[in-house]
Amino acid sequence: MKVFLLGAGASKSYGGSPTGQRMPIAHDFFQTFDRLDISANPWVLQEGLLGYLLEKGVPDPGEHLRSGLDIEALHSEIEAARDEAMRTGDPMAWYYSYRAYNELVFLFASVINEIQNGPVSEPHRGIARLLGPDDAVLTFNWDTLMDRALATETSWRVDWGYGVTPHGIFGDGWRLAGDRPSGSQSPSLIKLHGSTNWLTAYPTPDESGRIVLTHELDPGTLHVFETATEPYACYAGRHMPGYEPFAYGYYPPNLLDVPGRAAGEGRVFVRTRMQVPWKPEGTAPRDGLVSMPLIIPPVRHKTYGMFGGLFADLWREAEDRLAAADTIVVIGYSFPRTDLQSNDLFLRALMRRSSMPRVIILDPAPERVAEKFRLDFGISGDRLTVIRDYFSERFDLAALLRP
Template structure:
């Protein structure tokens, strides 16, 4: 069995985007955003983010975004600012802080959806074709490059292919998933995905609370559409390939939303601005948001109930069972302690030593980690210095000569 771990370097392999832009990494995210048409779309909300930069950071937005801003550091600052305002007396300040927190999630997703809105990724397709149904792919990436390649090249599906059963799947309308056996690799997305949806959260006093009536680990999955779908303010954007959508994903129609406490009323309103065109689609249903774990230093996995505990446990079992572990474009950043612990815990449960292949343009630190921290000897470790790309020899990548 092969266990593959895909990092940001794997997504950088996608070179067929109509935008001419490649997937961003932490330090070039905003420069990438500014090169995309979506950055000038009036439906793309950035007022909360601008307010944070001007009011809290006391900087000029144009000058701020001209620098190599580390998105993890910025988002951590935004979260820390949110946590300054707690309790009933902090309502207005907390609303302003929470707006920047949620707007960045939509901005992340719109950047990814814009870039991946083209042909199926060739490197990912080549990989999907050669994998067996025993193999497992885990990824920290939010994009759907691997999802779409598996869907086209194998019998993989969104019904059961993510390691959980979604409540509904949007296939030109919400449909129930089929709980069937999967004759394809399983795809475990450890930080969520732009096509996974949850209800738009609220955070009036302290905790971040989902507005759905369903359990917090409930996931809705977007796959494709032909017709306009209901979304926030009817702002549907056409022209997107499968597994990608415009700034706003479809509203949730099979959840009425959480009930308000006794003595309270729920009011939904929005400001109409003359320079923002009105949407023409329906706006019925519960407003959704991409279900992704934002890039903060302390990640809130528990806000979605047991969902991520189950996914990380699936990945751990995959590492425990794998004969061959393949790391593609993942550098094990120092702040991502959970990924480090994942491998430590899995290797402690193993009775034998797996073979490990590392594909990365700068693999030395990752190779040292497997040698010194995870105890993989040189006889079981192969390092390939290079990028995951169209030129990658997939057959060679999946075959470790140490087995012979």
């Protein structure tokens, strides 16, 4: 059994975007955003983020964001400010940080959707062709490059392929997930930090000050976007056309037939939207519960628990796969020092084993990752193959996997 572990370097391999851009990294996110058409779209919200920085005393927020700022550090700072404002009961401080936090989630998803909105990724199709029905891909990436490649090259489907059954799947309208056909076998795709095409409801504080979701379903409920060829109901009717499967414009479809959370005794929900002349009104429907991408942002303290048992189940499945794999292929993942969970995942999985797997590392700067596998995870040199190279469609993955 093979397990592929994909990090940011795997996403960087996609060079087929009509935008001419590749997936950003932490230090060039806003520079990449500026090179996309959406940066000039008034429906793409930045006011909350800029307002947060102004309140913080940053004189030129736009220049600050484009100064090589680490977007992961910024998002962590905003999350901490939001939670502190909730504890102290400062409504204006909470509003600025809450809005900035949500806008960053949408901006992450929007930049990724714009870049992946092109032909199916050839490097990811190369991975898909090498996968058998018992194999798995684990990824910390939010993009849907691997999802689309699997759907093209194998019998993998969103209905069953993520290791969790979606509550609803959007394909020009919401539908229930179908059962896997009898005898159908396909690899698994386990997305450990969520996905741009996974949807949930907005977060909101409850009476006790906890952040909860605005729907009344189990917090681990997953909705999945697959495709849209016609306008759909979304926030303020702001549907954007022209997207390939597994990608959408800034606003994903609203959740239909999903109960909203009650405001609580003595409370009401109030929703307002300022209409301004420079922001044209949307013409698509607006019914349903407003949705947002279900991703774990790149913050220091990742709030997996806000989504119930969803991520606990996915990480448990990932551990089982790693514990049973004969071959583990690591592509473009650097084991960031802030991602303590990934380190623990490998330690737990490898401690369960009675035999040592073959580990292959493909990375342009593999030294630190190779050292981690040798010193921290106990993989001996004869079981470790280190390839100093970039992952691309020209790389011969099949040769890499030969004994």
